[in-house]
Amino acid sequence: MGRHSCCYKQKLRKGLWSPEEDEKLLRHITKYGHGCWSSVPKQTGLQRCGKSCRLRWINYLRPDLKRGTFSQQEENLIIELHEVLGNRWSQIAAQLPGRTDNEIKNLWNSCIKKKLRQRGIDPNTHKPLSEIENGEEKVPTNMNNSEKAWGGSNERTENSKPRVEVPEPKPHLLAADPRPLEGSSSSKIISTNDSTITPTKEFFLDRFVTSHESSTTTCRPSNLVGYSPLQQLNYGTNARLSVNPTPALWFNQNCRPFEMNSEYHTNSISTAHPSMSSSIPPVPVGFKCSLNLPSDSPSTGSFRNNRVQYLEAGTSSNSSSCNSGSNSSIELQSNNSFENSVFSWGLADCSTQIHSQEGEPEDIKWSEYLQTPFLLPATIQNQTPQSIYSDIKSETHFTTDGSIPWHQSQASDMYFQRLAAGFGQI
DNA sequence: AATTAGATCAACCGCAAAATT
DNA sequence: GAATTTTGCGGTTGATCTAAT
Incomplete structure (x- = not known):
């Protein structure tokens, strides 16, 4: 027993994660699954211990996180x-x-x-x-x-923490x-x-197209603890990324996650996306789907950025000033193949505000991010924004201004049907 | 406007269980 | 079966934000 061996190594970064690190980790896991966490840093080139990567994924990058104020x-x-x-x-x-x-x-x-x-x-x-x-x-x-054993308080020291059976x-x-x-x-x-x-x-809608209400809360109730609707991501001391919780998501259909290891074909879905896969039958996820979210062109002051988004696709918020006029769209495709189970998540854009200070090498230039194709799903990396956008428009269309035009019910029905069909449930 | 106190939250730490060698 | 590695958990900390003074 003992501490993770990598924790002893030096040069490991600590503290808040930069967008670049997030991106590396997310890309890796969406593509391959995490497999062994201790090997993730090596595979990704991150100067973090596996434990830290795991924590970041579980608490932050995982696509099925709900976010938003607790109801x-x-x-x-x-x-x-x-x-x-x-x-x-x-x-x-x-x-x-x-x-x-x-x-x-x-x-x-x-x-x-x-x-x-x-x-x-x-x-x-x-x-x-x-x-x-x-x-x-x-x-x-x-x-x-x-x-x-400890008088019901937390006033115990770390080193003396017992493991006692609880009722x-x-x-x-x-x-x-x-x-x-x-x-x-x-x-x-x-x-x-x-x-x-x-x-x-209801399950799918509740789970994947979730909590429209909570994400549209416009202020943090003083008597409630929860997230500010304008989530703020702290990226080191040099950058503060204000993220509109406006949900957006895409599924990348072309990359083949988990192929590093054959066991990933079904099981890794469980490990990489625990809450989702654990609640559905462990059938191969044979459908292809993608939700692509094109963005407006970045503009000064407030601009859009590719970043992690969560499974709140199609919901929207007008709580932030940085997303006005932007559109998010969803594309879902399906096929009947149950071979090569592929199911990956990726980045999508969203509104961001970044206040960065210059200086350290780890600083991220978000304008560069915006032009960096690696943040985009493989399916759209080779497409022009226009073609992506037109493809998407032909499917479903959501806006982020708080309204959900374009036959929302049809869209959600279609969404559900395709999703469920992919799971062989329909 | 500046300061302070309280609230919030991301991330670290150490431990123990589980898994692997 | 012992030793080692990896994972997961809960407690805690420190940076930052926000509201009050």
């Missing part, structure tokens, strides 16, 4: 789950599609805890504070053992059990381990 329902669900599961953030996150354990942990520590206390509820035990104060605070029944959580809340919480806000829980679940239209 009240989500908060309630977190509280419910925490009551049962304790600080097992990963298990809690498993019940909240598109949310990461880190996100939830942050939300809990920064906001929910406080709220509960304000309501007179002890966040550790979920019991009234008065009850705790009345002397039974010693070992609350509901506190898991590790918390008991068995209610079975229906475990990730492996797809049963929803009866009569609770968690009725929509989708088991991430249940490979027999049949995806429904």
Whole structure:
């Protein structure tokens, strides 16, 4: 046992990720899957340890992240789950599609805890504070053992952290059990381990064309912890990238991810895109699809940039000033081949504002990014913007100004049908 | 306008389990 | 079965943002 060997090596970068690093990592994983995380840095040339790459992928680059403010329902669900599961953030996150354990942990520590206390509820035990104060605070029944061992606080030192068995959580809340919480806000829980679940239209729409509402929130509620609708990506000290959460996404149909390793044909989908693949039957993903998002020409001040986008394709937001007048389009294609399962994700453009300071070599010149073809899916790298755009227009057409013209329902139906057809569900 | 305090969040750390050799 | 490597988890930290003074 011990620390990751690469952590001992020097010259490894730490701190915030630059767009260039993100791009490298994303390109690599979309193309090959991550396989062994420890080998990712070598394969990508990143000066990061595998652990850091994994974390960046899971918490940030993964295409199925929901982003946006936590809804009240989500908060309630977190509280419910925490009551049962304790600080097992990963298990809690498993019940909240598109949310990461880190996100939830942050939300809990920064906001929910406080709220509960304000309501007179002890966040550790979920019991009234008065009850705790009345002397039974010693070992609350509901506190898991590790918390008991440490008095229910986080005031323990890292080096003395014990691994103590916690009480068995209610079975229906475990990730492996797809049963929803009866009569609770968690009725929509989708088991991430249940490979027999049949995806429904609602599932796809909810999962992949998700949370229009949350992404269009126009301000950060002062009483809620969550993301600013104008997500800000910190790229080192030299650049701050303000990213409009306007969702955009494409699937790259031409590249053949996972071919480095044959096992990737189906399994790597699971590893690279856990929440998605874990919720669908492990059939080969034989359809080709792509969602291409052309952008306006970059302009000064506010310009568009290729970057990671998430599976909120087709939703839009008018919360940012940097996306006005831009169009996003989606193209989906399908074929009937179930060979050569290909399924990759890529970058799409979106509105960005970057305030960069000059200086360090790692600084990214975003104007260069905009002209750099590697950020584009292989399918469109060799096309002119015009041809891409016209291709896309013929399919579906979304705008980012808050409206979804062009027969949205037809578009979403088509989207679902093609997606589901690809999974062999229709 | 400047300062300060609190809030937020990305990323690091160390540990332990799981997997591999 | 032991040693080593890799992965995953939860706790914590520090940079940055925002609101209040």
